[in-house]
Amino acid sequence: MTATVTTATAATAATATADTTGLLVGAVRAGRTAEVVALLDGMTDAQRRACFPELKAVRQELRTARWSAESRRAHPALHAAGAACQTGAAAVANWLAAVDMRWSQASPAVLLHVLGDRDRGWLADVAHRLAQRPATSNVSYELMAGLVRLSGCPVPTTDAYVRGWLLHIGGSWQRAGTVCDRLRQDPHLAELVGALFRTEGVGAQLGWLSGDGPESWTSALARLTAEGALDRRAMIDACVARLLRGGAPAELRVFLRLLRDLALSQEEERGRTADWTALASDAMPTVASHAQSVLGALALAGELPPRQLAEATDAVLFRTEKKLVRAQLVLLGKVLAKDPAGADELLPAAARAFGHEDSDAQERALKLVERHVGKVTSAGVREELAGAAEQLIPALRTRAVRTLGATPPDAPTVCHEEVLPPPPQSVRLAPAAASVVEAAEEISALLASGSDVSAFERALDGLVRHAHRDRDALLEALEPVVARRWWAEAELRHGHPSDDFFARRHELFDGARAFDLLLATLCGKVRTDTLHRVVQEGLTNSGCAHNSLARAFEARVWEVAHRLRTDPQPFLLATPTWGTGLLDPDALVDRLDAYRRAGARVAAVDFGQALLRVWRDDRSAALAAAERAAALGTEEGERLARRLTTERTDPSATRWTADARILLAMGEVPDLQAEEFPAALRLLGRPVSPGSSHWYCSHWSGGMRSHWFALLPERPELVAARLLRDVSEVAVNDQRGAAATVLPRLADSDGEAGEAVHLCVAYGLGARHAEDRLAAVDALLILAARGRLCADRLGADLGQLVRRGAVKPARLADAVRTAAATGANATVWAVLRHVLPVLLADLATGATTPSTRGLGELLSVAAECAERTGAAGVLPHLSSVADRRGTSRLVTQARRLRDALAAAPAA
Template identity: 70%
Template sequence: MEAVRAGRTDEVVRLLDGMTDAERRAHFPALKALRKELRTASSWSAESRRAHPALHAAGAACQTGAAAVASWLSGTDMRWSQAAPAVLIDVLGDRDPDWLADVVHRLARRPVGSNVPYELMAGLVRLAGCPVPTTEAYVRGWMTHISQSRPRGGTLCDRLRRDPHLAQLVPAFFEIDDIGSQLRWLSGDGPHSWTKALAELTAEGTLDRRATVDACVARLLRGGSAADHRVFLDLLRDLALTRDEQRQRTADWAALASDAVSVVASHAQSVLGALALDGELTPRLLAETTEGVLFRPEKKLVRAQLVLVGKVLTREASVAGELLPAVARAFAHEDSDVQERALKLVERHIGKVTAPEVRDELAEAAGELIPALRVRAAGSLGAGVPEPEPVVYEELLPPAPEPVRLAPAPGSAAELAEEVNALMASGADVAAFERTLDGLVRHVHRDRDALLDTLEPLIARRWWGDPSVRHDLRATDWFGRYHHLLDPASSLDLLLATLRGKVITSALEPAPQGTAPDGGCVHDALARAVEARLWEVAHRIRTEPLPFLLSTPTWSTGLLEPDELVDRLDAYRRLGARVAAVDFGHALLRVRRGDRAAAVTAARRAAALGTEEGTRLARWLTAEGPARPASRRTSGPRVLIELDELPGLRDGLPAPLKPLGGPVSVFRDRWYCRHWNADVRGHWPALLPELPELVAARILRDVSTVAVDDDRGAAAALPRLAEADGEAGGAVHLCVAYGLGARHAQDRLAAVDALLVLAARGRLDPGLLGADLGQLARHGAVKPVRLAESLRTAAATGANATIWGVLRHTLPVLLADLATDGTVPSARGLGDLLAVAAECAERSGARGELPHLARAADRRGSSRLVAQARRLRSALTDGTAAA
């Protein structure tokens, strides 16, 4: 035991070699106790790092059960300080082969994250002489080992060829999810890559060719990420399938062309095309494949499929009766260009159809075409054209989300501990964080010692909770010097460290809160306001615990009902508790003043309390709420907003909150900004629930990066801004405009949600948003292709009139430039915007003139832009003009 504690692993092994099994078993309780002792300490302490390798080896040697030994060897507490595989093989090598086989297969079934060394598992397999495991952990370890064994000679292919278990392990890796990224990382794409090596081994007969090809195709059929599939597609290409091998798998190619990721579908489509043009594909299978491909989102694949069908029809007229109905499925496609291409193909080959029922089917399918194409189909296909009827359109906006009332704070310390643990592990929204924070304050006031006992297991896992650190300088140094709270977890770290006594009282004085005016970066006013309350709560935990928080919102948006705040102040008065200044300031910022009748009634009750805070609340509720400050817009590709000072928000608030009413200037300098965490930004709208403009102006530059710089994640706060109770002005609309042009889909979806919420609540200004989008697209800050995708998504919910109302102000700006210079950057993708506008106009029955549209529609050619301009003009007039 002395050797184990001292980490003298070689001595431990020598001592174990001289023991009987009974003597080893007698030592195990002491080893188990030492492990428990080290587990309560930090895994990174010097004592743990020193003892764990020797303990790891000794514990494995002093047990006799295979399950117990496997569990000991893969223990998470010793994951990063294990004994060397050679040492473990030495201490286990004298066991029965069947027992060793049991151990190695149990180890191989452990998750990859258990970090069981491959060298250990492979060594035990050699000693046991057992079949090799084919689990994910073993196969991934084997691949890494083979790839990194270059000093031992030969290429990757040579090393694989010499491996005795190659035939068992290669089929296994086809069954492991996301293995492709590891293959790419291990060997790259060069001539010595894994795919080239496997293809060479297959060609020479070392690997069974049919089994390898079948496994590769099956893996592609199973689905997965595009990055993963690119690797297996490379392998399939390296295998160079013969025409017979391709013909045997026509059903697989059809399934891949319809459902696989784009790059795989394109390859499958090319294989099927070659077979079809050589007459080796049945018309029925080609028709089924065509139906699947035509509704894929990739326009390139759709166009290629229509071209392929056209070539087949040109070569063999007799198959028109089977193929044209499949083509006609595209008449219901959301893209009018696809509809027109399909209609042209049907018109070109309709004469080859002899069966009347097929002609009737095609004519009936034409009813799904857009109005202009439907008129054309009436002449070419004999489709009926119904008499135009007045459009009776009803906007179907998704219902606006209702604010959720916060649940009461956790009633027991155990429930609170669960909430704190979940929040620190995965973050939380405003409602969960505020509820947990209030519960922590309440339980500290109620029974500090009982709360500490309940939280002790959680505290022991925090970096500042290391019991081997016997003083509070480590946490004090961190929280005192780097006092910025970057996310909800770090905020709770501060409070729990204070509760545990890890932060000295002097570090919690108001000084670290910072009372300097807004500086450093544009977010400081918001961030300092949030942090100031948390530092104040931490100080009161140490000096004078609060009974509960005054500023806990009533609703998930951050809004606090005035009657509820009066009740809390009355409870403070009866308890004789001293109000915390910043907490009360937060309550004033959150209290509802928009409902004037409720505010005046609550003000009378507050004044009757006879306390200083009651009087201040009464004055706050009866005063006129601060109007939106005057704003100015910057010019250039990145449009930002500057706000003037808002004195009404600065008066009556404590110093850390006063900068919220200060002016907002454009953040031009490249100063360091620490507010990169999206979790923090998501809590800012709840600080000023009736003034979303002040928050939007301060995060506008961040949101602009999702469109201008192709960043990710900054638009996540947009739905919360839209749900706020205050009026949405220029800053909110400009944030939404940038979000609609974001590079990444999740940011665009957040902006679409915000747009629809504003529209459903009657707070969307289509003219303002449309003009913003026009200017941003004109200057290149927002790409029309991305904007079209966002607006098409919004319109698909039923908001056609809303989206048309936006686009009727966006398109004239872009069409005006097009009228004078057809090569302007915004022209790229303008056809997509016109297509969305045309569809919205057709569905909503919009009529009227659109400036500069006629000049675009009268341009020569049949480009998408011109075709969609003509379609929109047709929709805005009588809906019957030719496309």
């Protein structure tokens, strides 16, 4: 009887549990959060745990249609129910912060209600687990703070918690009081403010949250420090330590503003002299300038001994920022005028500027030393100053002979030795992977991180070879690679098969997208009729300047995909011999012979690409290979023989100007328009018009450009003309990256550098961003080392671009100074001697153009190069500028250059 009652009771309980679970799941699906909370409040822990498997199943079901109306309706209720029906802190934290719950969560109030009856230690565990999540997890700060409040645990100071706190206190939706008022009421103010200085990246967030007005964060923190809510010494120490640690300028500016708002007393500043010296030495310019001003105020107040000021001066004069150097020299002058007794220690420090790269800084330092050298009491210091004067430029050193007793400079001699980088050596491609496992590994690496031409071509040839030898073994080796690709599932998000996706979006932006098409074809995800249609009908004209380059590359990839499905090739004919894309003619003859013996069908685009890549500049090797090709007795052999014996024809080029730009229009290339080339490759011989830029262009990926250069490895002009507008953007519109991706490949190309290449280098030298300018400097030096630089042409182009405002003189000066610093003084002078007359002519006629600003910097670099190389002669219009009154940088550097050119070097 007892067993019967027990069984009946268990059955009743199970039925009740099932009913409760059904009610809860129904309320979750309907999105009735209030009903879900009411049901959870009436459940025991066991009943809640029993509901969780069903909730988990609902979550899995909603994942398949994450953005549907049903999913958006159910997720907030599911979020709350799933958290309440689990007992492990780790499991609950994972549920609350799950990616699929991120954009449709239950409110913090609801979550705190359903979790609030748990043990305080458990709540603390969940709070800290959530706080340890990355800030990108978007865990609600109100939820974390509520759990901390309910548990009474120490406040977390993790990145996610601190950033959430910042948004909670400083968010624009907060209407109750000011930032200062809200901070004053926070019970964890000291701990969280201390964490601000330890959390990377919060400075920039502080800046955009509230700006720099009276209601800003920095003002609020300074006010609370003054009120005593925050420890003043701890705030100052933390702020200075944060500035010493360095970081992004946007972040450090906020902490510098806070330091200023704290308004340190002279005693507080004096106690941190070593910190100010370190900041003046190594910090970013804005922070260094503040530290310099603090040290200057202490020095003028007599609170900084000459020895410490000399140490700070040594550090500052080592910097390249001219403003900081000048300010330090001015400070030394004021201190010496007030206290001459410090001359023995301060003047040797000032003489450190004798070796500064800026001749204006050298002259200022020399004037300072000349003015106060009479106050020096030690003969050893005088000798030290005279020795330091040997670092001065020749004109200043001659003056130092009279004033400091320096050693007279030697008579100028022509002894300059130009230093240029070694010309790049062509690197041969390694053979294709010998095994399917190695081929799969190479393809996986390429998909993960992109590739250059060598890696792409080697992996492509390996894929083709192994698909021909043993397709099943290749597919088995590729299984782990394919499983991670976006097209591996039968259907995409919007219901389109991957086949339709490739057919509609055939642009292959980089090598990875190309291999996605090939692998999807191997795995049967692309229909044969789609491949056939694209190969037969061609690809859509994008209407932009890159169309011919992109279509040529894409046509070959689509052809390879089609052959993988219908008639696998034994290997590719167009695989280059060298990394630049060049193909050895003898190697191509050998491949055609292997095709002939195997009876394999030659692919039209692949063979056409091989003809474009075959090396013809070595005429003897080309003619010998032509004889072998003709002897094959095949149509392809005859075509190759004709290609190798035909002289290359270069298109006519005319200049085309628009706004500040100078671009090129090119005519048709007859030898690329032959009917024997496939239609996609004949596009490369079509005329180039700068006005053909389409309003929309999908070729934004820099990873594709290296493959474009490999299409025509001996003719970089044809590629450069099509990319000239892109490269011009780095100077005209301050965009980033185009020069850094294009110019190194232009310089490494095997063909001659013409107008388009030189114009690309000219735009790069005037780029807004340093990485683009450095790429242009490298290209300049490599072209010079290979004997392909026309300094006259580049100088004339730069002169016109500066005159039109496309290139700013200050940016150009920075680039050529970098080039000269490598030892290429003669190369830089050869360019500048054609740039300067164009710009000086505007000054001579009184015209005011963009070229007149920053011209002094260019003259400074030119003068230094002329002094080092012993250049002589007359530069047009230079004397008219040098004869002007005044001591502006423009005039002083013009005089310096004129004197350098007038000096007669000894033989």
